[in-house]
Amino acid sequence: MHKDTVIDMLTLTVRRQLALQRPQLMLAVRGTAAALISLAVAVLLRLESPYWAAMTAIIVIQPTRGLLLEKSYYRLVGTAIGSAAGLLLMLHVTSPLVLTLALSLWLAGCVGIGNLIYGLRSYAILLAGCTCAIIGARAYQTPLHLHDLAFGRIAGTIVGIMVATTVTLLFTPRQSKDDYVDRLRRVSGEAVAWLALLLRHGGESSQVRLEQEILLEIAEIESLIDVVGAGSLRFKRKKRHIRSLVASLLSLLAAGRSVALGSGQHASRDDRLSQLVLRLEEVAGNLKGHTTASSCIDDLQGVAAETAANLPLLGETLTDLVSALRLVLSEFDTAPDTPDEETATRLIRHRDWEAGRRAALRAAVAILVVGLIWQVTGWKQGAVMLMPASIMVSLFSTRDFPADTLVHVFVGASIGSAAALLCRLILLPGVTNPLVEGVVIAPLILLGVFAMQYRQTVAAATDATLIFMFVEQPGVPLTSTAYDLLTGAFATVAGIGIAWASFHYLMPINPAMRMHSLLIAIVRDLHVMAESESSGMAERLLARLQHRVIRLVAMAKSFDADHLVVVEGGLAALVIGRCIQRRKELEKNGLLSAEAHRAYQETVAQMASLLQRPEGSLPVLESAAARLCAALAPH
DSSP states (O other), X not given: OHHHHHHHHHHHHHHHHHHHTHHHHHHHHHHHHHHHHHHXXXXXXXXXXXXXXXXXXXXXXXXXXXXXXXXXXXXXXXXHHHHHHHHHXXXXXXXXHHHHHXXXXXXXXXXXXXXXXXXXXXXXXXXXXXXXXXXXXXXXXXXXXHHHHHHHHHHHHHHHHHHHHHHHGGGSOOOOHHHHHHHHHHHHHHHHHHHHHHHHHOSOHHHHHHHHHHHHHHHHHHHTHHHHHTTOHHHHHTHHHHHHHHHHHHHHHHHHHHHHHHTOOOTTTOHHHHHHHHHHHHHHHHHHTTSOHHHHHHHHHHHHHHHHHHOHHHHHHHHHHHHXXXXXXXXXXXXXXXXXXXXXXXXXXXXXXXXXXXXXXXXXXXXXXXXXXXXXXXXXXHHHHHHHHHHHHHHTXXXXXXXXXXXXXXXXXXXXXXHHHHIIIIISTTOOOHHHHHHHHHHHHHHHHHHTTSTTTHHHHHHHHHHHHHHHOTTSOOOSOHHHHHHHHHHHHHHHHHHHHIIIIISOOOHHHHHHHHHHHHHHHHHHHHHOOOHHHHHHHHHHHHHHHHHHHHHHHHHOTTHHHHHHHHHHHHHHHHHHHHHHHHHHTTOOOHHHHHHXXXXXXXXXXXXXOOTTHHHHHHHHHHHHHHHHOOO
């Protein structure tokens, strides 16, 4: 009786766990099915290295349909470019030394460019870099199969994408764009409500905290544009308008703070503003509520005209916000072929040239080290070591903590390699039947894909699964000796180790370094804006400065416990940018006072000083913003 009770309790526990883990388990089953079907199709088509198709099927699985389709597309593009480059390269290369030099240059170029652009376009460029290295290394081992390798890589990618899409697309949810648009409406309403509070009470601490929260929300919304728009051509056409709305909201924050710091004007002291504040509060409530977008925008347009009578620059900023809101919110209620319009504000995306240069140099040096080991030792597995090293130094170069992530990857790769050796040498020695091989490897793939569903194990599990297939090479007849398999597995893990060393020792990168680089870039933009005589250049610099600020505060929120200090510094930078514009307007009209000119020159000198010693930049930016606003009276 006691034994039956224990069995019943165990059965109940297992059932409960299966019920709790059912979504992850079903996704793992579909992913495993996609991998095995891709492998079977690639074997039937007699593709070179059919396991590439199975690896692709696992890699392209995404949480939403749009990301699934878009990542598949960019993976195919990157694979095709890299395979073509590898084919052309190997037609002219005859030695490991020349191959290493050529691959280091190619990879450096791809990694450098990939670190300057964003999203899946970056992924495609990085993939082109490592795919060329994979084709080159494999073709050097088997030069007679060069064309088959290049074609097989592309065809395997196509097979994996088609099978993964067929198996998983119907079960993959769509990304809700309505929720994203609602967030845009709400944050716009919050910004207008904050402005009303600012005009009613002045710059009290509660308004400052609300302003910081609004900036953080704007930064998060901007960071999600590519994810939300994945797979939607209509949404992609509107991304420019959404970024213009983001820029308009940032301008509103800067303009509002300029009023608070400069004139100190608010409704409790000026009856003219009382009605304006009430109108702003009404519009803010409608934007955050369920009132139609067109009605809210029309009301805000009236408020903007009224504001312009009392606070001209603030009214101009509200007018820009009206234009941006009209383009964004009304577009989702109208036909997709609505003609594009230009807005007064725009956002130019930040490019970290220093990080790109370092990433390119890191990739080149890592590949040269692997090539040197290969050349000096003459070890035939040097080509195998080159492949994972090229993958890791390229695809992981845009990660926040690549060195830490590669520790998990190294562990996963070691487990995957051990599992592959277990299958090839113990479970499947001499087995040539693909069906038997599929039955044996299926549980291991299922376990790996299941572990990929959890944040704590995703890095290790992903590479354990992929390296397992890379080393085990399902669908390929076993012709290597046990020694070759062992040394090949060791070379695979060693390549990952060299990539880790390049991130940890050679040229480290982490969020703190990226934030430091962003802060220097912000100060440099402000300094160049202040010294530039071209209004067009100043506008472009301000548009880029705005994106750098939201990138900075987004990173601070994720990685800095004291992130509000960074947020406050970012807001100060936006205000200084606006003050620089205001100063140019006053000077052009002959209205610049001597006091304002002195404050401006002091700020320019401070920016130049900060470029030499960027430590402690944030409080300096805050004091400079307050001094400029007081001197320029930006209202």
